[in-house]
Amino acid sequence: MAIRRSATKRHGLPSSVQLRLTPTPAQADAVTAAVLLCNQAATVISRLAWQHRVFAVVELHRLAYYEVRAQVAGTPTGRVTLPYTGRPEDLKAIDALPLGEADLICRHGVWLLQVALTLPHPAVREPVSGFMGADHGVANLAVTSDGAVLPGPALAGPVGGNGHVRTLRERRHRQRRRLQKKGTASARRVLRRLAGREHRMMTDLNHQISTYVVREAERTGRGVALEDLQGIRGRVRAHRLQRRTLHNWAFAQQITFTRYKTARAGIAFILVDPAYTSQACPDCGHISRANRPARGRFACQRCGLAGHADHIAARNIATRGIASWAAINQPHATGLPSPRRDRESKPPDSASGS
Incomplete structure (x- = not known):
């Protein structure tokens, strides 16, 4: 299962790091419920898109918004703050660099967060040697x-x-x-x-x-x-x-x-x-x-x-x-x-x- 959060694209060179989340059992249940709810909503939107042959974002939003709210029952418990671990260089990078989109993944019972970063984009050097x-x-x-x-x-x-x-x-x-x-x-x-x-x-x-x-x-x-x-x-x-x-x-x-x-x-x-x-x-x-x-x-x-x-x-x-x-x-x-x-x-x- 996975849920993706989009962010505004910034100029520069993106890379990514992977963090391991360490939720408590109650927090893991809350995150699981949010992911299942997101996937359920995505299923409804996909069905509507193919049924009406509407794939543009704005038109699809107008078409699906109210039906998704009506069909997808339950709401998340609110914001959940989770502790995380990772390599020292990755932890330093997410503190110092602009963040892009993130993928929340549950793999074999382990919660991972893959975060896109924006690295400095150096000028391209002339290939003097061909x-x-x-x-x-x-x-x-x-x-x-x-x-x-x-x-x-x-x-x-x-x-x-x-x-x-x-x-x-x-x-x-x-x-x-x-x-x-x-x-x-x-x-x-x-x-x-x-x-x-x-x-x-x-x-x-x-x-x-x-x-x-x-x-x-x-x-x-x-x-x-x-x-x-x-x-x-x-x-x-x-x-x-x-x-x-x-x-x-x-x-x-x-x-x-x-x-x-x-x-x-x-x-x-x-x-x-x-x-x-x-x-x-x-x-x-x-x-x-x-x-x-x-x-x-x-x-x-x-x-x-x-x-x-x-x-x-x-x-x-x-x-x-x-x-x-x-x-x-x-x-x-x-x-x-x-x-x-x-x-x-x-x-x-x-x-x-x-």
């Missing part, structure tokens, strides 16, 4: 233009693979299928537990990838360039054995994590056109499907450059990052900054960090 490109894929979750496979057993190692991640996901997929076929109450409980574990694993891996990329870019004075993967699921023709990974992996989350971490560090960030990044030669510029003689191999038919296809794609992404950054930072006749640069480098309204 851009670091990262190619996102299925066989390799991410490969950088330096040749590092992420998350990989060794982050700085050569292009190899993420077989351990794929093996783990395949094993869990087979386990889910067996439990779904079994269909018992205990099997459903295990499925719910596995779903949470899978989500946490994906989020952790995406944090590992984004953190490494941002730290390496900061260390070398570069910006970060990623492919604009919007619509990748409908655009990419994956092998049937890779389709499940393609459709299940949180590519958007990986981009979101990288975007807000670069903004927090003042590093240039840009999304580039992904077209032909794995078919173009970064040395001579020749583009051809024949440059990909095998799924993971690149061999330029003009100049003979050869290498791992994902590494070649990451190099092309880095090159396009340099060109795109130069284009959107050209001075305007009016003397105003490029609106596209503001859109690319602006952090999202909310995100969670590690």
Whole structure:
């Protein structure tokens, strides 16, 4: 169960902290009643919205307000003040920084409060040493233009693979299928537990990838360039054995994590056109499907450059990052900054960090 409190959005870079609430039994009962009441009201509002096909906030408020008051019985006991604990740095942050929205969560009987914070937003530094490109894929979750496979057993190692991640996901997929076929109450409980574990694993891996990329870019004075993967699921023709990974992996989350971490560090960030990044030669510029003689191999038919296809794609992404950054930072006749640069480098309204 969860209840969300919205707050006015402020300028800056949001992050979040998690606090553990320690209510007394009476306080826990009061909070539980408030959450159930909120969820009951949300159910009524959702039913009215779909019944009348009204989804705009103002119109939905006019439509649902009085009916919700009539149908949702009971009122909370009033404001409840709860003690909380957390990491010292998190407690210091909520005292010093502006607060955003908060999520109240009850997880296995433990009450948690996840609070969004607004961190200072430093100015973006010019990428004097160019851009670091990262190619996102299925066989390799991410490969950088330096040749590092992420998350990989060794982050700085050569292009190899993420077989351990794929093996783990395949094993869990087979386990889910067996439990779904079994269909018992205990099997459903295990499925719910596995779903949470899978989500946490994906989020952790995406944090590992984004953190490494941002730290390496900061260390070398570069910006970060990623492919604009919007619509990748409908655009990419994956092998049937890779389709499940393609459709299940949180590519958007990986981009979101990288975007807000670069903004927090003042590093240039840009999304580039992904077209032909794995078919173009970064040395001579020749583009051809024949440059990909095998799924993971690149061999330029003009100049003979050869290498791992994902590494070649990451190099092309880095090159396009340099060109795109130069284009959107050209001075305007009016003397105003490029609106596209503001859109690319602006952090999202909310995100969670590690």
